[in-house]
Amino acid sequence: MIFREVEDRDLISKARRGDVEAYNLLVSRWEKRVFNYLLRLVNHREDALDLCQEAFLKAYQNLPKLDDPERFSAWLFRIAHNEAFSLLRRRKPETEYEEPEAKGIGGRMLPIELSLAVESALKVLSDDQREAVLLKVYQGFKFEEMAVILDCPVSTVKSRVYTALDLLKTALAPTVLQK
Amino acid sequence: MNCGLGSSKPDWKAYVLGELDAKARREAEAHAASCVACQDEAGSLRITLDAMATLRDEELPRRIAFVSDKVFEPKWWQMFLKPSFAGAAAIAVAILVHAFVQPGAIRQADPVAQVDAAAIEARVSAEVEKRVQQRLNAAVNAAVDSAVNTAVTKAVADAHKRNQENTAQMLAAAERRYGQSTELMTRQVTQLYAMNTGLGVR
Numbered sequence: 001m002i003f004r005e006v007e008d009r010d011l012i013s014k015a016r017r018g019d020v021e022a023y024n025l026l027v028s029r030w031e032k033r034v035f036n037y038l039l040r041l042v043n044h045r046e047d048a049l050d051l052c053q054e055a056f057l058k059a060y061q062n063l064p065k066l067d068d069p070e071r072f073s074a075w076l077f078r079i080a081h082n083e084a085f086s087l088l089r090r091r092k093p094e095t096e097y098e099e100p101e102a103k104g105i106g107g108r109m110l111p112i113e114l115s116l117a118v119e120s121a122l123k124v125l126s127d128d129q130r131e132a133v134l135l136k137v138y139q140g141f142k143f144e145e146m147a148v149i150l151d152c153p154v155s156t157v158k159s160r161v162y163t164a165l166d167l168l169k170t171a172l173a174p175t176v177l178q179k
Numbered sequence: 180m181n182c183g184l185g186s187s188k189p190d191w192k193a194y195v196l197g198e199l200d201a202k203a204r205r206e207a208e209a210h211a212a213s214c215v216a217c218q219d220e221a222g223s224l225r226i227t228l229d230a231m232a233t234l235r236d237e238e239l240p241r242r243i244a245f246v247s248d249k250v251f252e253p254k255w256w257q258m259f260l261k262p263s264f265a266g267a268a269a270i271a272v273a274i275l276v277h278a279f280v281q282p283g284a285i286r287q288a289d290p291v292a293q294v295d296a297a298a299i300e301a302r303v304s305a306e307v308e309k310r311v312q313q314r315l316n317a318a319v320n321a322a323v324d325s326a327v328n329t330a331v332t333k334a335v336a337d338a339h340k341r342n343q344e345n346t347a348q349m350l351a352a353a354e355r356r357y358g359q360s361t362e363l364m365t366r367q368v369t370q371l372y373a374m375n376t377g378l379g380v381r
Contacts, residue, residue: 027245137228161196
């Protein structure tokens with residue numbers, strides 16, 4: 001992991017000097033994480049892909065403005081966050097998120113069934129709560145990094161994650177207790 | 180069952196999310212060893228996170244276009260929007276307009292305008308001279324290229340002719356040598372036949 005970070009830093013400094021291939025390599029490394037973050041946030045594959053594309057393009061255009069290359073990941077997710085919420089704000093009046101189906105799953109759960117239950121449970125959360133969980137649980141960011149990405153105080157980040165975790169625990173309890 | 184520590188009980192969410200420092204973790208674990216309520220709380224949070232971990236990352240349906248890909252290259256019409264191109268185009272248009280529209284007006288203009296006209300005439304003369312020079316250079320280059328091409332063609336033809344002559348000479352010499360050696364062999368065979376048959380040598 002340390003080796004990877006050093007390499008990222010090197011690639012960033014090369015990209016900032018105009019080395020396009022260095023940036024392409026950075027894209028290859030981060031595209032899957034950014035795509036999955038966006039996918040779970042907007043719940044639409046094509047939208048997630050478009051947003052991902054846009055985020056990487058904006059990141060490239062704004063790379064000279066990145067003060068600290070060490071914080072590239074948080075900075076990149078900040079851009080992705082802005083793209084996603086711009087879409088969510090546009091989309092909000094038209095579509096409401098579908099409520100997860102309250103279906104009782106009898107017997108022993110298969111991993112795929114558990115995954116579906118988690119997907120449904122994530123949809124119970126508000127956009128802010130879901131994003132907080134995605135960044136914390138699936139992307140492994142620290143609260144301080146999340147505060148940078150989300151541009152809000154650490155206390156707000158913590159509150160969103162904690163509330164989301166309580167809701168998820170409740171939503172998943174019937175499922176995981178059967179397992 | 181409630182924890183005896185009340186509101187000062189360990190922050191189990193921070194614990195399972197890896198946000199506690201080493202000291203706080205040790206203290207929380209030490210407390211949980213003797214607190215069933217905290218064991219339950221930490222356990223249920225752990226189970227929830229384990230369930231969430233079953234959600235796997237998806238592969239991208241198609242890869243993200245790289246910055247160096249064609250898709251990011253500007254369209255032909257976008258070239259016109261580039262500041263450098265637009266600036267150059269504007270200057271070119273201004274010069275053309277100036278060259279075609281102004282001359283008539285300059286002759287009737289005030290002294291200040293006449294000064295400008297003189298300057299423009301000087302610029303136009305310089306431009307004409309420059310273009311004539313360019314055309315002259317192009318013509319000279321073309322003539323030189325033509326002469327060079329002719330010379331090269333002739334040299335190649337000469338070399339080809341020389342090669343053909345050399346080949347013919349070598350072929351003739353080889354045929355001559357072949358004839359001589361054939362004649363010699365015939366003579367030797369005849370002598371041997373004569374010696375063996377006693378018919379004498381002619």
